[in-house]
Amino acid sequence: MHEIVIISGKGGAGKTSISGAFAHLAKKAILCDLDVDAPDLHLLLAPKHRAEEAFISGNEATIAPERCTACGQCQDVCRFNAIVEKDDVYSVNPILCEGCKVCVTLCPAQAIDFPDKHCGQWYVSDTRFGTLVHAQLFPGEENSGRLVTLLKQKARAIAEEQGLDLVVCDGSPGIGCPVISSMAGTDLAVVVTEPTPSGLHDLKRVAELCQGFRSTVAVLINKWDINPEMSDEIEAWCKANGHSVICRFPHSRMVVDAMLVREVLTEFENGPLSQQLKKAWSDITAMLDTK
Amino acid sequence: MIYAVASGKGGTGKTTITSSLAALWNAPVTCVDLDVEEPNLHLFLNPAITSEDKAYIEVPVADEEKCTLCRACVDICQFKAISIMADTLLVFPEMCHGCGGCLEVCPAGALTPGQRELGEICRGSVDDSRFIMGRLRIGEAMSPPLMRLIRQEFPALQEQGDILIDAPPGVSCPAINAVMDADCIVLVTEPTPFGFHDFKLAWEAFGPLNIPMGAVINRAGMGDDSVQNFCRDNDIPIWAEIPYSRAVAEAYSKGEIITKSLESMREPFTQLHSSMKAAARSKTEVQHA
Ligand code: SF4
Ligand code: SF4
Ligand code: SF4
Ligand code: SF4
Numbered sequence: 001m002h003e004i005v006i007i008s009g010k011g012g013a014g015k016t017s018i019s020g021a022f023a024h025l026a027k028k029a030i031l032c033d034l035d036v037d038a039p040d041l042h043l044l045l046a047p048k049h050r051a052e053e054a055f056i057s058g059n060e061a062t063i064a065p066e067r068c069t070a071c072g073q074c075q076d077v078c079r080f081n082a083i084v085e086k087d088d089v090y091s092v093n094p095i096l097c098e099g100c101k102v103c104v105t106l107c108p109a110q111a112i113d114f115p116d117k118h119c120g121q122w123y124v125s126d127t128r129f130g131t132l133v134h135a136q137l138f139p140g141e142e143n144s145g146r147l148v149t150l151l152k153q154k155a156r157a158i159a160e161e162q163g164l165d166l167v168v169c170d171g172s173p174g175i176g177c178p179v180i181s182s183m184a185g186t187d188l189a190v191v192v193t194e195p196t197p198s199g200l201h202d203l204k205r206v207a208e209l210c211q212g213f214r215s216t217v218a219v220l221i222n223k224w225d226i227n228p229e230m231s232d233e234i235e236a237w238c239k240a241n242g243h244s245v246i247c248r249f250p251h252s253r254m255v256v257d258a259m260l261v262r263e264v265l266t267e268f269e270n271g272p273l274s275q276q277l278k279k280a281w282s283d284i285t286a287m288l289d290t291k
Numbered sequence: 292m293i294y295a296v297a298s299g300k301g302g303t304g305k306t307t308i309t310s311s312l313a314a315l316w317n318a319p320v321t322c323v324d325l326d327v328e329e330p331n332l333h334l335f336l337n338p339a340i341t342s343e344d345k346a347y348i349e350v351p352v353a354d355e356e357k358c359t360l361c362r363a364c365v366d367i368c369q370f371k372a373i374s375i376m377a378d379t380l381l382v383f384p385e386m387c388h389g390c391g392g393c394l395e396v397c398p399a400g401a402l403t404p405g406q407r408e409l410g411e412i413c414r415g416s417v418d419d420s421r422f423i424m425g426r427l428r429i430g431e432a433m434s435p436p437l438m439r440l441i442r443q444e445f446p447a448l449q450e451q452g453d454i455l456i457d458a459p460p461g462v463s464c465p466a467i468n469a470v471m472d473a474d475c476i477v478l479v480t481e482p483t484p485f486g487f488h489d490f491k492l493a494w495e496a497f498g499p500l501n502i503p504m505g506a507v508i509n510r511a512g513m514g515d516d517s518v519q520n521f522c523r524d525n526d527i528p529i530w531a532e533i534p535y536s537r538a539v540a541e542a543y544s545k546g547e548i549i550t551k552s553l554e555s556m557r558e559p560f561t562q563l564h565s566s567m568k569a570a571a572r573s574k575t576e577v578q579h580a
Contacts, residue, residue: 013302016485037461038300038492040485058369079391080439095467095500100390101369139496142464145432173301173460174328177432197546198306198331205329208429226537227544251540256514259484 001159002288003152005034005182005215007171007206008192013199014222015192017255018277019170020044020264022190023129025281029166031127032155033134034182036120036147041170044264047125047132055120055135057146058099061092067111074103074112095140117141122151124158131158145181148172152185166288179206183213188288190246192220195230203234207243217243218284223251244287247280249273292571293445293454295473297497299489301329301460303479304509304533307543309457310335311550311560312567313420319452322417324424325441325469326459327410327434334546338415338422346412346425348436350387351394352405353380364393364402389436409437421448434465445472462489462496470497474571476504477530477563483514490518494527503570505530507563510539528570531563 006022008015019041023031033041061082063074068090075083075090082096083103092103092112104112119142122135133155135147155167171189172178183189189210193203203219210217219238224231231248238245250273258268266274296312298305309332313322324332333340351364351373358380364373372386373393384407394402410427423444425437438459448454458469470476476497480490490506497504506522511532522529533539533556542552549556 037463038489040300040488043484043488077391077395079389095471098388098390099369100388100392101367102390102392102395105367105392106395137463139462139492140464140467180430180432194544196544197334198329199544201331201334202329205429212430223540226540230544253513256483260515262484 001156001165001167002188003156003167003169003186004188004190004284004288005169005171005186006190006192007179007182008173008202013192013194014255015173016040016044016170017259017265018190018192018220018222019168021266021277022168022281024264024266025278026129026166026168028164029130029168030155030159030162030164031130031132032151032167032169033132034148034151034169034178035172036135036137036151036178037172039134039136041132042134044259044262045127045129045132046262047123047127047134049123049125051124053122054118055122055137055147055150056116057119058117058142059101059114060094060099060117061097061101061103062113062115063090063092064111064113065089067109069109069111071108074107077102077106120147122147124154131162133158145177148178148181149184152182179209183210183215186213186215188216188218188284190218190220190284192222193234194223195221195227195234200230200234200237204237207241216287218246218287219243220247220249220280221245222249224248225250246283247276249276292475292568293449293456293473294475294477294567294571295456295458295470296477296479297458297466297470297493298460298479299462299493300485303481303486304543305460305479306331306335306457307549308477308479308507308509309455310548311556312564313417313455314548314550315557315560315564316420316453316455317564319420320455321421321423321448321452322455322457323441324457325438326457327425327427327437328459330424330426332457333413333422333424335548336417336422338417340413340415342414344412346409346437346440347406348387348389348409349391349404350384350389350407351382351402353382354401354403355380357399357401359399359401361398363396363398367392367396385432388433409433412441421451434459435468438465438468442468442472462492467496467500470502471500473502474574475567476502477507477567478504479507479509480518481510481514482508482512482516482518484517486514487517487521491521494525503574505566505570508532510535528566530566531559533559
């Protein structure tokens with residue numbers, strides 16, 4: 001089974017619009033939105049939930065005031081400054097609590113409970129392009145990568161069930177924990193970048209990460225015509241580092257116009273932009289076939 | 292006062308807005324890049340970096356000789372950073388959150404504090420203002436500990452003037468951590484369906500912090516009016532609308548600060564700056580009342 005992840009090193013590079021188009025072009029694939037913090041793919045794919053489950057991860061300390069003797073030890077041991085004291089009443093600031101259990105273990109009065117934490121919901125849905133596995137973390141929850149891993153496993157299992165051998169993932173932005181989880185076990189990473197100083201900077205970082213996972217890197221330069229010199233520089237860097245540039249995509253209002261009517265670009269127009277994306281997609285599948 | 296520039300999602304122009312504000316800030320200010328996964332502010336501000344210090348988190352180191360395999364550390368560790376396999380104690384420093392629990396509970400004194408490199412903290416200056424950024428080591432999965440180290444310096448920095456934070460994108464725990472100390476949050480968004488969706492999430496996530504918040508609509512005119520309507524219906528002040536223009540996009544792609552390179556941008560950003568100051572003041576006044 002093959003797995004393609006579309007990532008960008010930074011958000012807003014057009015990753016989700018490109019993922020949407022690839023989801024359309026992929027035909028027989030399971031789709032997966034790994035941007036669990038701020039997922040957007042569903043806005044284009046209008047999923048109908050087939051199954052929904054709670055995502056439970058970690059725990060949160062809560063002080064039971066009737067058992068607490070206000071000795072203050074929990075405040076001393078909490079390294080995350082999550083225990084607040086006001087007028088001799090101790091409580092836990094849930095935003096700061098890392099769920100490390102240290103206060104729970106060390107409280108002499110056993111006054112601290114440690115319930116499971118419900119961090120979000122995840123879904124298996126039907127879309128016009130096939131099955132989509134996606135999720136939504138509750139605001140402020142730790143984007144730990146565990147949910148990303150869970151979604152990927154689920155997507156693979158469903159692909160197997162349906163006899164499909166491709167999973168196309170809209171990856172997480174950044175280079176932190178969720179991306180690391182996005183990349184694990186992936187054959188090919190399509191890195192969407194923009195010709196800006198941060199674009200190249202972030203591309204370098206994310207490409208290094210991909211190499212750590214031995215994933216092939218294919219680069220798509222979005223809005224290349226905003227800064228042609230920088231696009232050349234990015235292309236030269238890719239060449240020097242053995243990454244192929246599969247597409248130079250122009251800046252176009254049509255990307256937003258398609259978004260406004262909730263279509264992916266390859267559905268919205270059948271002109272040069274779509275042709276370019278189709279060509280990029282066939283290059284990507286050719287790269288997979290050689291693996 | 293502490294000001295945070297945040298966005299529900301990357302790519303909305305948060306760093307452009309932060310750098311543009313920094314360029315016309317009329318009081319002593321420290322610009323802080325807390326987007327430690329992808330620090331980009333320095334690419335626009337071009338600070339003279341005067342120091343680069345490695346930053347560490349405390350992780351346990353085990354002494355096999357002393358360990359009695361009692362499992363107390365394994366039981367307390369919520370992050371699977373310690374385990375016992377075939378009568379050997381294994382520590383996985385990269386999983387450790389540095390809570391210190393295992394060190395507290397080990398009855399045999401077999402664990403001592405060691406360290407894992409998180410990344411680096413760079414300091415410098417731009418004209419009259421100070422600059423600090425964190426940069427996460429590639430392969431390091433946790434950004435909050437590095438952000439925490441930088442945030443610890445805020446009280447001292449505040450004595451020297453304002454703090455302007457470029458926050459990480461998103462609405463999960465790093466983003467909340469970054470804006471938590473602020474007296475005012477600027478939410479940067481785009482008037483597109485993606486932008487609007489992420490804006491609502493951010494509004495929901497930051498709302499409970501009770502920090503004055505206002506919106507900056509970047510690339511106004513490129514999509515629809517959903518964000519504007521939502522702001523009107525929910526009493527969210529719109530502090531600035533930066534019209535979509537190719538000149539701005541090109542200036543940005545060259546790493547230019549738009550308030551410096553485009554005359555027409557000075558006015559909206561001066562306005563934004565005074566709205567932010569007024570909002571932050573209103574917060575402190577409420578607290579003192
Ligand atoms: S350690 Fe336990 S008893 Fe002491 S203040 Fe904390 S919660 Fe209360
Ligand atoms: S569980 Fe850990 S982080 Fe949470 S309050 Fe207790 S000691 Fe602090
Ligand atoms: S310090 Fe905390 S997270 Fe790290 S190994 Fe010890 S118990 Fe686990
Ligand atoms: S708590 Fe100390 S003695 Fe017990 S298993 Fe852990 S390191 Fe070994």
